[in-house]
Amino acid sequence: MFKSVTLKEVAAEAGVSYQTVSKVINNKANVSPETEKRIWQVIADLNYTPNYRGRSLRRQRSNTIGYTWEPSPPEQTNPILDSFLHSMFRAAEEKGYYMLCFPFHADDARMLQVYQQLYNTGRVDGFILSRLNYDESSVPYLLENKIPFVGFGRLDDHDQSFPYMDVDGGNGIAQAMDHLVSLGHRKIAALAWPENSRVGNNRLEGYFTGLATAGLRRNPNLIMRGEGTLEVGFEATSHLLNLPEEIRPTAIVCMNDMMAIGAMQAIRSVGLQPGRDIGVTGFDDSPTARYLNPPLTSISQPIPTIGENLMKRLIDYLETGTYQEPRCELIAPKLEIRESTMGYVPAKG
Amino acid sequence: MFKSVTLKEVAAEAGVSYQTVSKVINNKANVSPETEKRIWQVIADLNYTPNYRGRSLRRQRSNTIGYTWEPSPPEQTNPILDSFLHSMFRAAEEKGYYMLCFPFHADDARMLQVYQQLYNTGRVDGFILSRLNYDESSVPYLLENKIPFVGFGRLDDHDQSFPYMDVDGGNGIAQAMDHLVSLGHRKIAALAWPENSRVGNNRLEGYFTGLATAGLRRNPNLIMRGEGTLEVGFEATSHLLNLPEEIRPTAIVCMNDMMAIGAMQAIRSVGLQPGRDIGVTGFDDSPTARYLNPPLTSISQPIPTIGENLMKRLIDYLETGTYQEPRCELIAPKLEIRESTMGYVPAKG
DNA sequence: CCTCTCTAAGCGAACGTTCGCCTTAAGAAT
DNA sequence: ATTCTTAAGGCGAACGTTCGCTTAGAGAGG
Numbered sequence: 001m002f003k004s005v006t007l008k009e010v011a012a013e014a015g016v017s018y019q020t021v022s023k024v025i026n027n028k029a030n031v032s033p034e035t036e037k038r039i040w041q042v043i044a045d046l047n048y049t050p051n052y053r054g055r056s057l058r059r060q061r062s063n064t065i066g067y068t069w070e071p072s073p074p075e076q077t078n079p080i081l082d083s084f085l086h087s088m089f090r091a092a093e094e095k096g097y098y099m100l101c102f103p104f105h106a107d108d109a110r111m112l113q114v115y116q117q118l119y120n121t122g123r124v125d126g127f128i129l130s131r132l133n134y135d136e137s138s139v140p141y142l143l144e145n146k147i148p149f150v151g152f153g154r155l156d157d158h159d160q161s162f163p164y165m166d167v168d169g170g171n172g173i174a175q176a177m178d179h180l181v182s183l184g185h186r187k188i189a190a191l192a193w194p195e196n197s198r199v200g201n202n203r204l205e206g207y208f209t210g211l212a213t214a215g216l217r218r219n220p221n222l223i224m225r226g227e228g229t230l231e232v233g234f235e236a237t238s239h240l241l242n243l244p245e246e247i248r249p250t251a252i253v254c255m256n257d258m259m260a261i262g263a264m265q266a267i268r269s270v271g272l273q274p275g276r277d278i279g280v281t282g283f284d285d286s287p288t289a290r291y292l293n294p295p296l297t298s299i300s301q302p303i304p305t306i307g308e309n310l311m312k313r314l315i316d317y318l319e320t321g322t323y324q325e326p327r328c329e330l331i332a333p334k335l336e337i338r339e340s341t342m343g344y345v346p347a348k349g
Numbered sequence: 350m351f352k353s354v355t356l357k358e359v360a361a362e363a364g365v366s367y368q369t370v371s372k373v374i375n376n377k378a379n380v381s382p383e384t385e386k387r388i389w390q391v392i393a394d395l396n397y398t399p400n401y402r403g404r405s406l407r408r409q410r411s412n413t414i415g416y417t418w419e420p421s422p423p424e425q426t427n428p429i430l431d432s433f434l435h436s437m438f439r440a441a442e443e444k445g446y447y448m449l450c451f452p453f454h455a456d457d458a459r460m461l462q463v464y465q466q467l468y469n470t471g472r473v474d475g476f477i478l479s480r481l482n483y484d485e486s487s488v489p490y491l492l493e494n495k496i497p498f499v500g501f502g503r504l505d506d507h508d509q510s511f512p513y514m515d516v517d518g519g520n521g522i523a524q525a526m527d528h529l530v531s532l533g534h535r536k537i538a539a540l541a542w543p544e545n546s547r548v549g550n551n552r553l554e555g556y557f558t559g560l561a562t563a564g565l566r567r568n569p570n571l572i573m574r575g576e577g578t579l580e581v582g583f584e585a586t587s588h589l590l591n592l593p594e595e596i597r598p599t600a601i602v603c604m605n606d607m608m609a610i611g612a613m614q615a616i617r618s619v620g621l622q623p624g625r626d627i628g629v630t631g632f633d634d635s636p637t638a639r640y641l642n643p644p645l646t647s648i649s650q651p652i653p654t655i656g657e658n659l660m661k662r663l664i665d666y667l668e669t670g671t672y673q674e675p676r677c678e679l680i681a682p683k684l685e686i687r688e689s690t691m692g693y694v695p696a697k698g
Numbered sequence: 699c700c701t702c703t704c705t706a707a708g709c710g711a712a713c714g715t716t717c718g719c720c721t722t723a724a725g726a727a728t
Numbered sequence: 729a730t731t732c733t734t735a736a737g738g739c740g741a742a743c744g745t746t747c748g749c750t751t752a753g754a755g756a757g758g
Contacts, residue, residue: 004469006744017708022746030706052470053406054744057713062402064449071435077636082427086420089452098472100413101448103438120353121401122714123447230640261640268642287426288637291579291610293617355714366738371716379736403714406743471744 005048014042025050056122063097065314066115066124068104070131076229076258079286080303084152087307088128095315100124108137119147125318128152128310132164134198150314152306154328156198157205163313163327165306169199169283170206172299172333173253176281177210179297179335180251184346185279186214189222189240189249191233191259200228203255203283210253222249233262241270241278250344251279257286260296264340276343285336294339301333354397363391374399405471412446414663415464415473417453419480425578425607428635429652433501436656437477444664449473457486468496474667477501477659481513483547499663501655503677505547506554512662512676514655518548518632519555521648521682522602525630526559528646528684529600533695534628535563538571538589538598540582540608549577552604552632559602571598582611590619590627599693600628606635609645613689625692634685643688650682 011018016035023029024039031039042048056062067088072078085099092099100123105111115138118124126148129138132155139162142149151164180188190207193200204223211218221243226232233254240249254260260282264274274280275294282289285300309329317323360367365384372378373388380388391397405411416437421427434448441448449472454460464487467473475497478487481504488511491498500513529537539556542549553572560567570592575581582603589598603609609631613623623629624643631638634649658678666672 004471008744018744019709019746020707022744023707026746028747032706035706049466049470051744052472053402053409053411054713055746057402057406057715057743058745058747060402060713068438072431072636074432075636075639077426077428078431079426081431082421083423085450086452089417089450093452098467099450101434101438101450103435103442117398118447121398122353123401265642287421287424290424293614293642357714367714368716368739369737371714372737375716377717379734381736384736400714403743404716406713406745407715407717409743 004051005046006051007048010039010042010046010048013046014039060122061318062122062125064100064124065092065097065311066100066102066118066127067130068102068111068114070104070106077286079257079284079288080301083303084130084307087304088311091308091311092315095312097311097315112138112141115142115147116145119145126150126314128314132198134196148314148317150310150317152310153199157202160328163317163323165310165313165329165331167301167306167333168330169203169299169333170209172283172301172335173203173206173255174209174213175206175333175335176253176297176299177207178213179337179341180253180279180281181210181214181216183251183279183341183344185251185344186216186346187219187222187247187249188216188251188253189224191236191252191254191263192223192225193228193255194225200255207253219247221247228256228259230258230262230265233259234266235262237263237266238269241266241272249278250347251281251341253281255283257282257284257289257296257298260298260340261292264292264294264296275340276345279341279344281341289336290338292340297338297341298336299333300336302331306331353400354395355400356397359388359391359395359397362395363388409471410667411471411474413449413473414441414446414660415449415451415467415476416479417451417460417463419453419455426635428606428633428637429650432652433479433656436653437660440657440660441664444661446660446664461487461490464491464496465494468494475499475663477663481547483545497663497666499659499666501659502548506551509677512666512672514659514662514678514680516650516655516682517679518552518648518682519558521632521650521684522552522555522604523558523562524555524682524684525602525646525648526556527562528686529602529628529630529690530559530563530565532600532628532690532693534600534693535565535695536568536571536596536598537565537600537602538573540585540601540603540612541572541574542577542604543574549604556602568596570596577605577608579607579611579614582608583615584611586612586615587618590615590621598627599696600630600690602630604632606631606633606638606645606647609647609689610641613641613643613645624689625694628690628693630690638685639687641689646687646690647685648682649685651680655680 007018007021011021021039024031024036089099129149130152132151132153139155143162151162154164154166192204224236226236252263254263260280263280267274267278272278282296282298285298289296289298313324356367356370360370370388373380373385438448478498479501481500481502488504492511500511503513503515541553573585575585601612603612609629612629616623616627621627631645631647634647638645638647662673
């Protein structure tokens, strides 16, 4: 095994006590300029880097942030995982931190135990949570045990109980609605998620906002709910297309891209053309969205900004003991307009 | 901050020296059954877990494995990342290990420095590398510095210089070829990668094997090369479809799914139907493959098996000091047959 | 000449473990 | 009665840091 250079070796070489070397490294030195220079020189010569284990034990700090996430089912892919992770990695490294990733457990109690364990044993200094929903048990648990964390997402729309960043999904869908309305659509359907999904409800709010802004009435027949899968998108859209002419939608706003893909397939399966005959929008702006046929208008979340910001915020808290204001931040997504909403010609007028 | 329970507190409560408690925990005890039982009881009562930092310093072990990977460009998605990571996380946790993830750096020297640093400071005990190519500088570096690691992928086809697992891409493509030949295809094109891609060349080998098995001649006009993107797939296929009738391919084997998607779009853009008129196969079996129109025949890699196996192999080495045989393992992928190769009717007989 | 202050650096202790050797007492063997 | 063995557990040291207090020596002020 590799024997790495220690403080003592540096000290011996520089002709000082090892504690003095430590002080120089940590800028706590009362040392003459020449001595300091000599010490730095030796550090460079021997290629010394402080041992993480010793430092961590003494400082009672691990400089490590824990993170886990629920893995996607095999037939789906997580479009934001890669960039979210890397944005956090980079922000952490910049501050001398690293991320410890650990497996997700569906069993809540087990998951809490893992959080507790990682923190109590000193493996991590805090956590980043993501994809929070109403019933997230980890949030109250971590708060109660005073374990530092920040979240991507919140528990409900007016929650301020812990520091987070979140995408304002409602804002995004409202942008999509305005866009569709401006193209002349008046009968707009929504493919929404089950009512127990906080993210889903947040997005659906944007649908309602969009209707209100345009002075349109809510029509319960045009709101379909289900899991955010291609199949649900297909079925729901098939149903919508079978509605009588006078209420049949001319545009469909989907709460994610998978549903939108299903919707476009359903539209094509009855001989219509997505974009020209029926406008379709998605959410997430998955990498594949632009490659669909037609390319899908979707809503993109500034994932790297969020990852970087969350990490910086958590580290800043760990080092200062207080959270920067604003503790809770909502950030607007961006509508990416593509052909799945272009080419529509309103029936009359 | 949280003050966690220490050995000394357990010892005081149990009325023994703290070293004895340590011995009990590590099964190195010469202790009477009653004492041992009492100690375990106290441990449970106080909810004691050994402090990672102290243990790690003393044992000179971090029980942590490092991993990084090159992030996908924004317009692409890494279809295997999520399940690969989670399979490693799970295997690690089972053995009391965790993964430290750190940012990828395109600059080679910088990257090597990070590896060195993480290892020398005692943050990690070893690494897992992935997506290795011919010119991978990390492999010789880690070998030379005796830093433990295992790889997903190898440097060249007969490489045995370090322990790895790899998917036999050639085997996969050969399966696809056999499948196409059995359907009656005789003119089969390949959308291959640039010649400096080891993975690409390995897969292309399978194309040649398939031709040989079927007794077909290689036709340089039917081998197109380029980046594994949708655009390249589209352009290359458009070119192939413009070839004179007698050599124009009836099937196209693509080295990944993105190219296959591009190929199918090109086929459709000239009024033909993928699957019925021209067979198309991909590689990776991305989650979206089954949702394409038509669903794409592709080759799926047993990612979770690989992740689990790599992790176990590395940990086993760290704990025993020798690698299990076989040190290098090649594992066959699986052909997933879908409609993009079905429905073809050979022209004559 | 004595005290005081300041600078530069040393020193002991502590963080929470694990490791190897030592001690004690009891019983067995001589 | 003396020595030997064994079981049960104690003890000091070490892993590589950082922290806070102490000290040696020089120069200033009275």
